[in-house]
Amino acid sequence: xxxxxxxxxxxxxxxxxxxxxxxxxxxxxxxxxxxxxxxxxxxxxxxxxxxxxxxxxxxxxxxxxxxxxxxxxxxxxxxxxxxxxxxxxxxxxxxxxxxxxxxxxxxxxxxxxxxxxxxxxxxxxxxxxxxxxxxxxxxxxxxxxxxxxxxxxxxxxxxxxxxxxxxxxxxxxxxxxxxxxxxxxxxxxxxxxxxxxxxxxxxxxxxxxxxxxxxxxxxxxxxxxxxxxxxxxxxxxxxxxxxxxxxxxxxxxxxxxxxxxxxxxxxxxxxxxxxxxxxxxxxxxxxxxxxxxxxxxxxxxxxxxxxxxxxxxxxxxxxxxxxxxxxxxxxxxxxxxxxxxxxxxxxxxxxxxxxxxxxxxxxxxxxxxxxxxxxxxxxxxxxxxxxxxxxxxxxxxxxxxxxxxxxxxxxxxxxxxxxxxxxxxxxxxxxxxxxxxxxxxxxxxxxxxxxxxxxxxx
Numbered sequence: 001x002x003x004x005x006x007x008x009x010x011x012x013x014x015x016x017x018x019x020x021x022x023x024x025x026x027x028x029x030x031x032x033x034x035x036x037x038x039x040x041x042x043x044x045x046x047x048x049x050x051x052x053x054x055x056x057x058x059x060x061x062x063x064x065x066x067x068x069x070x071x072x073x074x075x076x077x078x079x080x081x082x083x084x085x086x087x088x089x090x091x092x093x094x095x096x097x098x099x100x101x102x103x104x105x106x107x108x109x110x111x112x113x114x115x116x117x118x119x120x121x122x123x124x125x126x127x128x129x130x131x132x133x134x135x136x137x138x139x140x141x142x143x144x145x146x147x148x149x150x151x152x153x154x155x156x157x158x159x160x161x162x163x164x165x166x167x168x169x170x171x172x173x174x175x176x177x178x179x180x181x182x183x184x185x186x187x188x189x190x191x192x193x194x195x196x197x198x199x200x201x202x203x204x205x206x207x208x209x210x211x212x213x214x215x216x217x218x219x220x221x222x223x224x225x226x227x228x229x230x231x232x233x234x235x236x237x238x239x240x241x242x243x244x245x246x247x248x249x250x251x252x253x254x255x256x257x258x259x260x261x262x263x264x265x266x267x268x269x270x271x272x273x274x275x276x277x278x279x280x281x282x283x284x285x286x287x288x289x290x291x292x293x294x295x296x297x298x299x300x301x302x303x304x305x306x307x308x309x310x311x312x313x314x315x316x317x318x319x320x321x322x323x324x325x326x327x328x329x330x331x332x333x334x335x336x337x338x339x340x341x342x343x344x345x346x347x348x349x350x351x352x353x354x355x356x357x358x359x360x361x362x363x364x365x366x367x368x369x370x371x372x373x374x375x376x377x378x379x380x381x382x383x384x385x386x387x388x389x390x391x392x393x394x395x396x397x398x399x400x401x402x403x404x405x406x407x408x409x410x411x412x413x414x415x416x417x418x419x420x421x422x423x424x425x426x427x428x429x430x431x432x433x434x435x436x437x438x439x440x441x442x443x444x445x446x447x448x449x450x451x452x453x454x455x456x457x458x
Contacts, residue, residue: 109146109153114139116455123448124437137161138453150174163251163358166238168214178224185238188213189221189230189284190302192324192335198375198391199411200424200453205369205395207361207434209255209354210320210339214238215280228286228298234306235278242276243311249274250355257308257318257343258360261351267362267439271353275315275345280306286324297327308345316345335373340399342366350402351441361434362441364400371395384418391415397440405443407432424453 116138122128141158155169170184187193196211197203205211217234237256239246249258259271286300301323308316322339343352343365351362375391391413398406409430416423428449430436437447 107146107148109144109148112143112145112458113141114143114455114457116140116453118454119452121450122437133450138455141167152180158253160357163248165251165253167253168238170219178222180221180223182219182221183217185214185216186219186232188215188234188280188304189219189232189282190304190320191284191322191339192326192337192371193284196324196335196337196371196373197393197395197411198333198373198389198415199393199413199426199428200451201409201411201426201428201435203371203373203393203395204397204407204409204433204440205337205339205371207255207354207356207440208341208363208367208369208397209257210322210341210369213254215254215277216240217280226288226290228284228288228300230282230284232280232282234280234282237277239276241278242274242309244276248355248358250358250360252356255354255356257352258355259353260343260345260349260365261353261362261441262349265351265353267351267441268360269353270360271355273310275308275310277318278307278309280304295327295329297325297329299325302339308343316343318343331377333373333375333377335371337371338368339370340366340368350404354440361439364397364402364404364441366399366401367397368399369395369397384421385416386419387417389415389417400441404441405432407438407440409433409436420456420458422455422457424451426451426453 118138119135121133139158139160144155152172156167158165168185170182170186172182174180215234215237219232222229239249259274282304284302286298288296288298303321305319307314320341324337327334350365354361373393377389379387393411396408411426411428413426428436431446432438432442432444436449438444
């Protein structure tokens with residue numbers, strides 16, 4: 001916009017208003033002196049207005065100029081919602097919600113991570129009860145997420161006091177805004193995603209290898225519309241299979257099958273008959289309905305099938321299926337899932353050895369699982385606190401092979417969001433549940449645990 005005509009018009013108007021309408025003859029000399037003073041004053045005003053006009057025009061020209069390009073090291077927006085905050089300890093975006101790769105001028109890899117601490121009061125530990133609970137360091141983790149030349153990278157490594165473990169590590173390519181391929185250690189598409197739970201402890205499915213499980217292979221994912229389709233092929237588990245180059249097959253984030261149990265073998269013993277999963281095909285299909293503004297209900301089905309291998313030969317196969325629903329209804333979230341799995345070992349076996357978190361446990365070779373979860377998210381504005389989520393998660397594992405007793409777990413809790421701080425407050429009641437005083441293949445009592453997990457995510 002040109003401000004010069006406007007400024008001159010204003011100046012003329014001011015001059016006209018400033019001049020006297022009637023000058024008497026006897027005051028002519030004085031009037032001329034006054035007019036000369038007024039003219040000088042108006043010229044000064046016009047000069048000041050001209051200076052202001054020049055400044056405005058300069059600012060306008062700068063505003064109209066194109067914005068400078070981003071620096072090459074700016075990370076692209078490749079996350080969801082750490083939402084995908086959701087869960088127990090996961091903030092990495094899943095394949096469904098990743099945004100398209102950034103333009104070349106914004107390529108880069110972003111470094112993130114978390115530091116977590118934990119307080120626990122365990123009813124099944126006499127020493128812990130006498131000490132009124134224990135405070136421990138939980139994990140330090142580093143995340144890499146981003147893209148260079150439209151080829152994506154996502155990786156996460158975790159350090160515990162007792163072990164280090166890869167969580168996931170894959171490279172990917174966006175074929176379109178809705179289709180992506182991933183290669184590496186990536187999530188097995190099965191059940192409600194990204195998690196079938198709201199608490200720090202996940203559901204009992206996690207300890208069966210059926211929730212937030214990662215294997216080494218390839219994944220195709222279609223998302224971004226009402227359909228979610230994921231197809232995967234996984235060569236082996238994240239530890240390199242039955243004879244992978246690892247010192248301890250229990251040093252894993254994912255619960256992996258590491259052997260079959262023979263008669264007399266304890267639930268927590270090192271596996272006497274090592275095996276591993278291999279050549280697993282997996283498929284997950286979900287469709288989202290929108291019953292009213294702000295509501296979304298995804299219903300879907302999942303299935304997987306693979307082989308069981310010793311170090312020298314194939315020794316069986318396994319399969320699993322699930323029906324699942326995940327509903328966001330305003331501030332409420334409801335999750336339902338029914339699943340079954342079966343490991344068929346040549347010669348028969350009622351129990352399998354699994355490994356994770358630097359220890360071995362056992363699971364039934366066959367079982368059914370059921371989950372029902374509800375959560376309510378309350379936005380607040382209490383200093384740094386922005387949201388509270390209240391939840392109750394219930395899971396049941398029954399119809400186990402070998403007539404093993406069933407497992408159940410109920411978690412009533414709350415999570416708190418405050419900037420980079422995310423905290424879980426969980427009260428857990430369970431029977432035959434790992435980390436709650438039991439084993440998935442055990443026959444124990446009902447146990448209790450109160451747990452606070454405090455993490456800072458960056």
